[in-house]
Amino acid sequence: MTEQAEAAIVIALANDLREIAGVAARIDRFCAEREIPPEVAYAVSLALDELLTNTIGYGYRDEERHRIEIVVRLEGETLVVAVVDDGAAFDPTRTPDADTGAPLEDRELGGLGLLLVNRMMDSVEYRHRGGCNVTVLTKSATGEAGP
Numbered sequence: 001m002t003e004q005a006e007a008a009i010v011i012a013l014a015n016d017l018r019e020i021a022g023v024a025a026r027i028d029r030f031c032a033e034r035e036i037p038p039e040v041a042y043a044v045s046l047a048l049d050e051l052l053t054n055t056i057g058y059g060y061r062d063e064e065r066h067r068i069e070i071v072v073r074l075e076g077e078t079l080v081v082a083v084v085d086d087g088a089a090f091d092p093t094r095t096p097d098a099d100t101g102a103p104l105e106d107r108e109l110g111g112l113g114l115l116l117v118n119r120m121m122d123s124v125e126y127r128h129r130g131g132c133n134v135t136v137l138t139k140s141a142t143g144e145a146g147p
Helices: 021-033 038-058 112-120
Strands: 008-014 067-075 078-085 123-129 132-140
Touching (some): 008 021, 021 038, 021 067, 038 067, 038 078, 038 112, 038 132
Antiparallel strands (some): 123 132
């Protein structure tokens, strides 16, 4: 791990789908500075893309500008990512798994993104606090499966 690497980064974005693109680059840079394997950075970026797309697409009932904050930190050998937003309360850990065994024409729309998030991360935790959704993702920074 590089000596001058920050302990954590904060990524702030508005509830605008166009702002999601810059998140992956920040995650990649954070991970590269700490010698975290690219596949870990990719998994975290993909999970964040899914969460942010859902939050922005479904979480806001007005046209106002809202702030979404992502805090990324390395705790030992675990990458911890917290996403805080003031959208409608939504627990991504309590969604039913998409029926991937059914024929495409018989499947209900949606659910695959959150299934992906829950399967790619070692853990996904949710709480609603102070009018905000707080979703915490963890992923082994070594590239090995976590607990």
